[in-house]
Amino acid sequence: MNNEKKKENKKKFMYLSIFLNAGIFFIFKYLNFFIDSLYLVLDNLNFSLNKNTFNIILPIGISFFTFQKLSYIFDLYNRKCNVEKNYIIFSSYVSLFPQLIAGPIVRAKKLLPQLNKKIKFILSKFIDGLILVFWGFFLKLCLADTLSVFVDPCFDNTTSFGSISLLLGSIFFSFQLYGDFAGYSLIAIGLGKMMGFDFGINFNSPYFADSIRNFWQRWHISLSTWFRDYVYIPLGGNRNGVLNRYKYVLITMSLAGLWHGANLTFLIWGLIHAIMLIIEDSFSIFFKFKQDNSFFKLIKIIFVFLCITFALIVFRSDNLTDAIFFINKIFEFKNLFDGASVHKFYIFKGILLISVVLFTDYFTNKSKIKEKFNNNNKIRFISLLILALTISFFGTFDEVPFIYFQF
Amino acid sequence: MKKQHLIIFFGFIISFLVVDRLSSFFLNSLLNKSTLPHAKLYAGNGQTKIMILGNSRGYRSFDENYFSKITKRKTINYSLLGASMQIHEIIIKDYLDIYNEYPKVILIELSSLTEGGNDAIKEFRVYGYKSKRVSKFVKNIYPKIYYGGKVSNLFQFNNSTFFNAIQKIFIPYEFKPLKGVMNSLIDINTINKNTFNINNDYYDENIKSLNRIINLCEEKNIKLYLIIAPYYPERLKFEENEYNLWVKKTNENIKNIPIIDFSMNIKNIRYFHDWKHINKDGVQLFNKILFDNLLYKDFL
Numbered sequence: 001m002n003n004e005k006k007k008e009n010k011k012k013f014m015y016l017s018i019f020l021n022a023g024i025f026f027i028f029k030y031l032n033f034f035i036d037s038l039y040l041v042l043d044n045l046n047f048s049l050n051k052n053t054f055n056i057i058l059p060i061g062i063s064f065f066t067f068q069k070l071s072y073i074f075d076l077y078n079r080k081c082n083v084e085k086n087y088i089i090f091s092s093y094v095s096l097f098p099q100l101i102a103g104p105i106v107r108a109k110k111l112l113p114q115l116n117k118k119i120k121f122i123l124s125k126f127i128d129g130l131i132l133v134f135w136g137f138f139l140k141l142c143l144a145d146t147l148s149v150f151v152d153p154c155f156d157n158t159t160s161f162g163s164i165s166l167l168l169g170s171i172f173f174s175f176q177l178y179g180d181f182a183g184y185s186l187i188a189i190g191l192g193k194m195m196g197f198d199f200g201i202n203f204n205s206p207y208f209a210d211s212i213r214n215f216w217q218r219w220h221i222s223l224s225t226w227f228r229d230y231v232y233i234p235l236g237g238n239r240n241g242v243l244n245r246y247k248y249v250l251i252t253m254s255l256a257g258l259w260h261g262a263n264l265t266f267l268i269w270g271l272i273h274a275i276m277l278i279i280e281d282s283f284s285i286f287f288k289f290k291q292d293n294s295f296f297k298l299i300k301i302i303f304v305f306l307c308i309t310f311a312l313i314v315f316r317s318d319n320l321t322d323a324i325f326f327i328n329k330i331f332e333f334k335n336l337f338d339g340a341s342v343h344k345f346y347i348f349k350g351i352l353l354i355s356v357v358l359f360t361d362y363f364t365n366k367s368k369i370k371e372k373f374n375n376n377n378k379i380r381f382i383s384l385l386i387l388a389l390t391i392s393f394f395g396t397f398d399e400v401p402f403i404y405f406q407f
Numbered sequence: 408m409k410k411q412h413l414i415i416f417f418g419f420i421i422s423f424l425v426v427d428r429l430s431s432f433f434l435n436s437l438l439n440k441s442t443l444p445h446a447k448l449y450a451g452n453g454q455t456k457i458m459i460l461g462n463s464r465g466y467r468s469f470d471e472n473y474f475s476k477i478t479k480r481k482t483i484n485y486s487l488l489g490a491s492m493q494i495h496e497i498i499i500k501d502y503l504d505i506y507n508e509y510p511k512v513i514l515i516e517l518s519s520l521t522e523g524g525n526d527a528i529k530e531f532r533v534y535g536y537k538s539k540r541v542s543k544f545v546k547n548i549y550p551k552i553y554y555g556g557k558v559s560n561l562f563q564f565n566n567s568t569f570f571n572a573i574q575k576i577f578i579p580y581e582f583k584p585l586k587g588v589m590n591s592l593i594d595i596n597t598i599n600k601n602t603f604n605i606n607n608d609y610y611d612e613n614i615k616s617l618n619r620i621i622n623l624c625e626e627k628n629i630k631l632y633l634i635i636a637p638y639y640p641e642r643l644k645f646e647e648n649e650y651n652l653w654v655k656k657t658n659e660n661i662k663n664i665p666i667i668d669f670s671m672n673i674k675n676i677r678y679f680h681d682w683k684h685i686n687k688d689g690v691q692l693f694n695k696i697l698f699d700n701l702l703y704k705d706f707l
Contacts, residue, residue: 123411123412123415127415345567345570345571346567348570349570381415381418381419381422384419385419385422385423385426388423389423389426389427389430389559389561392427392559392561392562392565393430393561393562393564393565394565395562395565397552397555
């Protein structure tokens with residue numbers, strides 16, 4: 001009886017903590033969005049009201065540190081970690097500076113024990129971290145910021161571009177987002193490693209995914225596993241039949257979309273992914289066809305990449321009208337290369353850098369090469385040197401902020 | 408810190424500096440092989456009798472081959488996209504330092520007094536390796552970029568000018584006029600009347616530069632032509648007052664040298680790529696007008 005009561009109280013405290021954290025998160029991030037949406041609905045129903053929204057300044061990294069705290073609450077409730085009574089350590093867990101602003105979201109069960117240990121300087125770990133930091137800077141300064149020179153005008157001034165130019169712009173955006181976010185994650189993970197922490201990985205060659213499901217196992221891993229463990233599985237996961245499973249996928253992916261920001265475009269982006277996951281699951285028999293055929297696998301990888309790119313057009317556009325206009329212009333097949341010639345240097349540089357990143361992503365996944373790299377200090381030293389020189393030679397230093405800082 | 412850590416740290420810094428300097432030296436020597444006009448200028452192969460300077464309008468409006476054919480004198484167009492008059496001054500002074508024989512004629516397209524900005528020097532900084540003036544200008548305008556280039560010399564080669572110069576080793580440089588005709592519909596909403604802004608330091612600095620160029624040309628006995636290339640008149644009329652003020656103030660501020668104004672000389676839209684730039688047909692027509700009416704008699 002006593003145990004039952006304890007369990008009950010524990011549950012109440014968990015709900016209260018979730019309510020407080022999610023409530024603050026909601027007010028800062030979504031209140032104005034919901035007020036706007038409400039006014040829109042009322043306006044459509046011919047109720048004209050004076051529009052009032054709040055002037056709210058969004059705290060930096062709120063999405064990330066709220067999810068860190070929620071992760072602590074869930075892990076504590078599920079007895080996956082112990083209560084952290086030291087306030088300094090708990091604060092460090094929530095706001096550890098390398099990953100404070102844009103992740104990765106590190107689970108309490110993973111990070112709290114590390115914060116409680118005495119940190120030791122280990123040279124090899126420090127160099128490992130440094131390599132990740134340099135690779136992160138390469139992805140951000142060389143890849144993402146170079147691509148943004150062509151991507152930004154494509155999305156800001158769509159009318160001036162032809163179909164092929166816009167298709168290229170959308171493909172570039174997929175890589176820009178990858179370079180930007182994976183770059184930041186790697187810098188954070190690398191800095192953590194240099195200080196003796198292990199945050200895990202956040203991206204694992206996502207554009208080599210051969211299915212949408214596989215993509216989510218490789219892209220923003222800390223967020224996708226968070227939603228899987230704390231939303232999808234508690235909702236019911238794979239347990240209650242196919243239709244319910246699809247319902248949970250729709251809910252989870254919609255929330256994942258909205259996590260990125262209070263905009264209909266993010267919600268639609270999440271829903272597109274949910275629909276793609278559902279279709280893929282329904283046709284899984286076909287997708288399993290000829291698994292070992294490498295040509296077929298390549299086709300699947302390209303197809304999945306194009307689906308992701310298509311969804312990202314919605315993600316990048318300011319609103320749905322712009323997104324539809326952008327997609328329509330691609331399929332118009334008119335004035336094919338308009339707007340591209342002015343940017344030909346950045347297009348050439350972008351394609352070169354994308355090739356380098358894909359090549360590196362492909363080979364770092366080969367275990368033999370990985371092993372050789374990790375065990376040979378000379379190779380690691382030379383890699384560091386090459387990365388530093390490459391950043392200096394290829395980097396775009398226009399101080400473009402990280403895209404994920406806005407989340 | 409252990410001794411081993413210090414060795415690795417300093418080893419990395421030294422290796423970085425050595426490889427960086429060696430690579431830069433190699434890239435700089437590659438630059439000497441380029442057929443790009445500015446690369447040739449700084450490599451010592453850019454001697455010319457007629458020198459053309461300007462921003463994109465200067466670059467797109469004058470066909471150096473036509474000039475050479477008519478005058479039978481070597482002509483090189485040293486215009487640079489987005490360049491200011493201050494950058495023209497650097498190019499002229501560097502030229503005079505490098506070559507013993509001065510050009511007979513310098514022709515400057517004047518819109519670089521107000522248009523563009525000093526941004527072009529970011530792309531031009533690759534020549535900072537060879538020109539102290541370029542280097543100093545970068546230091547004054549973009550100190551971060553300047554010191555970045557000091558830490559890593561390779562950074563100085565991180566711009567489109569360098570990659571363009573490399574391409575021009577394999578594909579010889581040639582004048583390429585713009586193709587296509589401008590859209591006849593002028594969107595009045597996009598006109599911000601900022602093209603001929605004379606109330607800023609940028610214009611004042613450029614006027615000072617122009618006056619120094621005039622003095623230099625007088626001193627070295629070089630004939631200087633100040634030209635305004637055609638604008639599409641239908642569009643120019645929206646900024647007519649600003650344009651007239653700009654010409655008036657420029658005339659007042661420069662020493663005894665006339666401005667030759669072709670701004671309204673071409674009226675048909677088919678000669679324009681956009682309202683500021685003439686296209687291939689426009690270049691042919693404009694260059695003919697230039698020589699037929701003004702320059703041919705007394706050009707050299």
